[in-house]
Amino acid sequence: MTPPVAGLAARIVGLCRFRGGPQDLPYRPGLLLALLVGSLAIDLSVAGMLGMGDNALARSLFSTTLLMALCWIALGIRGLRNRYVQTATALVACSMVFSLLIVPIAAAFGPPPGNETAMTSTQTLLAWLGLGVLVWKLAVDGHIVRQAIDAPYWLGLALALAWATVDFALGRVLFAGAT
Template identity: 35%
Template sequence: MLATFLRICLLRANPQDLPASNGLLALALLAHVAADVLSLRGMVDLRAALQAGVVDTVLLVALAHTALLLRNHPDRARQTLTALAGCGALLTLLSHAAVTLAQPIVAPPVTALPFIVWFVLVYGHILRHALSIGFGLAAGFGLAYLFVSVLVTSAFLPIPPPEPV
């Protein structure tokens, strides 16, 4: 199954290539939370990371499910959410590994930028198939989700004290 998620991340498979399985969906959602927690763990305590990870995953489910209902495709929810959560988890883990390895040499935002673009492209690819819309609009939805996710989850993260001047 990991190979299918990787192929979706490489835009060589589609969400409908995943089985419509409640078990796989649950596993993908758990992986999404775990990847978020791992990526935040170096910056915040476990409780804050877990809260942010759960909120981000609930937000992903709510927004994707709402979009599918509005487009009259509720039957695609399991495979779409499985693809979004599984690929999101995979890309988060890859990004976290790259940022961690490159941190002594390259600033984290610079290392993360290609992964953010990749994330938007993958989510656009998944949403294009799930919502039966053009890729540009679907990638715009992926970018909008990323923006909303950062805004909402940041409310659950402690604000670091300002650095002395």
């Protein structure tokens, strides 16, 4: 028999590999809350490790709240709010996986070069790898959203891209003075 944590981890990895959907995760509000706390811990650890400024907590809370709200709205528009816990669980769990995947890339990249300094060839390669991870994350989020709202993949991907764009744009406005 597979331990519950290993089974959950296998389902999350399956989601990241486009196998299964949010409906394959357990409906457990407590699990969602635990994942939200874990996601916050990862965000704060990564921000501290990479020296990403004093507003890491506010940025993480903002991004997470925005994602949860947009998920709630999308499911509400489709009349499928009963899927919220599993969908939010899938989005947060997969986000944690991608955060952990990007850490070694960001750490190896090092501090960004100044305005007059070009990236090294290693930094260029790492930037492309980071972009690949971002595209993969958006594709997985689109896959999750598509299944949650019973829509074509292009709509799920469009929503995931729109959500990421709103998060980035609002984050830039709200935290413009942050380092």
